Amino acid sequence: MAEGDFVIVHGRFSGTGLPRNWIAADIVRIADxxxxxxxxxxxxxxxxxxxxxxxxxxxxxxxxxx
Incomplete structure (x- = not known):
């Protein structure tokens, strides 16, 4: 999802060898x-x-x- 200078990515990380998958949300701001x-x-x-x-x-x- 993106709006203006902000982008949000939501996902699942699997296959890491951990007991459970990770759910992640990354939010970034882009400037120039x-x-x-x-x-x-x-x-x-x-x-x-x-x-x-x-x-x-x-x-x-x-x-x-x-």
């Missing part, structure tokens, strides 16, 4: 065609057992397939 600022948020992906509504936090299925 150059990366000016960067912020990010990382968290472990919730499993089916963690979901009170029964919905995955990313996509349309749980990565754990349980």
């Amino acid at each position: 065609g150059v990366l000016a600022e960067h912020w990010d948020v990382l968290q472990d992906e919730g499993a089916r057992a963690d979901s009170k509504r029964g919905l995955p936090m990313f996509g349309d299925s749980f990565a754990d397939r349980s």
Whole structure:
């Protein structure tokens, strides 16, 4: 998603060897065609057992397939 000088990217990192995938949001500000600022948020992906509504936090299925 982009608006003005800001771009937000949301994704899932898998295959890292960690017990759970990471869900990430990166926010960057571009100024004069150059990366000016960067912020990010990382968290472990919730499993089916963690979901009170029964919905995955990313996509349309749980990565754990349980």
